[in-house]
Amino acid sequence: MMRAPSRARGNRPEGIQLRHARSCESRADRACTCKPTYQAQVWSPRDEKPIRKTFKNLAAAKAWRQESQVALRKGTLRAASPMTLKTAADEWLDAAERGVIRTRSGDAYKPSALRSYRQALQGTVLPELGHLRLTSVTRNNIQDLADHLSAEGAAPSTVRNMILPLRAIYRRALTRGEVAINPTLKLTLPAVRGRRERTAHPDEADALITAVPLQDRALWATAFYAGLRRGELQALTWNDIDLRQGLIHVNRAWDRKAGLIEPKSRSGKRRVPITKTLRRYLIAHRLQQGNGGTGYAFTNQHGDPFDAFTIHTRARKAWKTANLTPLTLHDCRHTYASLSIAAGVNTKALSTYMGHSTITITLDRYGHLLPGNEQQAADLLDALLTCPSAAG
Numbered sequence: 001m002m003r004a005p006s007r008a009r010g011n012r013p014e015g016i017q018l019r020h021a022r023s024c025e026s027r028a029d030r031a032c033t034c035k036p037t038y039q040a041q042v043w044s045p046r047d048e049k050p051i052r053k054t055f056k057n058l059a060a061a062k063a064w065r066q067e068s069q070v071a072l073r074k075g076t077l078r079a080a081s082p083m084t085l086k087t088a089a090d091e092w093l094d095a096a097e098r099g100v101i102r103t104r105s106g107d108a109y110k111p112s113a114l115r116s117y118r119q120a121l122q123g124t125v126l127p128e129l130g131h132l133r134l135t136s137v138t139r140n141n142i143q144d145l146a147d148h149l150s151a152e153g154a155a156p157s158t159v160r161n162m163i164l165p166l167r168a169i170y171r172r173a174l175t176r177g178e179v180a181i182n183p184t185l186k187l188t189l190p191a192v193r194g195r196r197e198r199t200a201h202p203d204e205a206d207a208l209i210t211a212v213p214l215q216d217r218a219l220w221a222t223a224f225y226a227g228l229r230r231g232e233l234q235a236l237t238w239n240d241i242d243l244r245q246g247l248i249h250v251n252r253a254w255d256r257k258a259g260l261i262e263p264k265s266r267s268g269k270r271r272v273p274i275t276k277t278l279r280r281y282l283i284a285h286r287l288q289q290g291n292g293g294t295g296y297a298f299t300n301q302h303g304d305p306f307d308a309f310t311i312h313t314r315a316r317k318a319w320k321t322a323n324l325t326p327l328t329l330h331d332c333r334h335t336y337a338s339l340s341i342a343a344g345v346n347t348k349a350l351s352t353y354m355g356h357s358t359i360t361i362t363l364d365r366y367g368h369l370l371p372g373n374e375q376q377a378a379d380l381l382d383a384l385l386t387c388p389s390a391a392g
Contacts, residue, residue: 016040016061019054040065044072046177047079071180078135078180085137085169086130088178089121092169101172105357107265111258117165124149124162134173139183142166146189156190163187198331199338200224204324209281211322212315218285219298219311222248223329225278227336227354229253230329232268234305235260236297241274241282248272250355254305268355337362341369 020026021034038061041052051068055061071077095101096117099108109117128145129137142163149159167184174182200208205224209217222228226248228236234254241248250270255261263269274282285297298306312328319326327335333354340350351362 013058013062013065015042015065016058040068042068042072044077044079046072046075049079051077051079076180078178081133081135081178083134083178084130085132085134086126088134088169088173089126089130089165092165092172093118093121096168101168104171105265108262110264111255111261115257116161117168120162121165125166135179137183139186142183143187146187150190156192160189160192163189197334198325198327199335200327200331202339205335205339207322208315208319208324208327211318211324213318215285215288216311216314218281219306220315220329220332221278221281222298223332224335225275225339226272227333227340228272229264229333229355230308231255231261232263232355233298233329234296234308238286238294238297241297243274243279243282246274246279248274263355265355265357267352267357270352270355272353334366337366338369341366 017039019037019039020032021036024032024034024036026032026034026036035056037054037056038058039052039054040061041050042065043050053061053064053068055064068077092101093114096109096114102108125145129141132141146159146163149162150156163184167182170179170182170184173179209220209224212220219233222236223233228248228250231253232250235252236248236250240251248271250263250268250272252260253263253268282297289299295303296305300306300310308329316326337350337354340353341347345353347362348359350366351359354362356362
């Protein structure tokens, strides 16, 4: 009968321990009656604790120990933390809501963004992965979840939005040294195909504005001719509208649950020029409102910021009667960009008016609307090539 493997330190590689079952006869110095395993361990100076893992054979244990020692030197391995992903997510959301955790640009997270994060975490991520330790979640765990959602018919944007809060949580954990690797990197996610943005040409925009009820015309005109976001329109007060200087001062936005908030980004605070066409609508609206030019510019019947659903419902009804194709307040923002580019507004200036954080965003989103095409580019180059002196 085979004797139990020797327990003497000199008979086994350093850092590897032979493990017998509790019922094994070898514990009484008799022949082994189980299939022993091999527990390998390495010491993590950073965590001041050992990291252990058990294997069925000695070769696997030795290989893991070698790889782990390399990973410890590179800083890509940490001892397991007792904190679960659920606990980490709850703490992250609480800190983000208090403004302790901020976006990569240093801004506080918007209430709507945090609501979306909470919904994605509680509805999809945590039921599947929340019980795992923060340090135990692997890229494969997240990839499998994303693949499962896609197979179930979830929209690509839904799958990607599910990953966003996870990325934020692990980005912070990595910075704080709570994890050694970020498992949300290098994932294969479904592509999001952007829809074609609805824009209106000048005559159509005028017809759409004229068709809505009188009390809503200035609102739609401001959306069309100033390009403000919906929340910015809701938060706009008469003190923000300088008809003498011809400027709209965008200083805040409106969130349906949090109320007044800061604009989307630092560049969201801006001044937008008022066109003569928009000026006429704003003056007429101010006179119609009859409140002495105070309070919110576009309100509901109680004087509070307008409800977007109500505004869209009234407009769609009016446009259907007038046989006009409907659009949304967000479509109006795209129309503003389109009309501005067609009018020759400088791209950098347009980027500022729209509150984009960089001109790159403006060019990526609206570059296809800029004047010029392949033939024009060829003609310009030909003109240079046929004039040697101009070419230098």
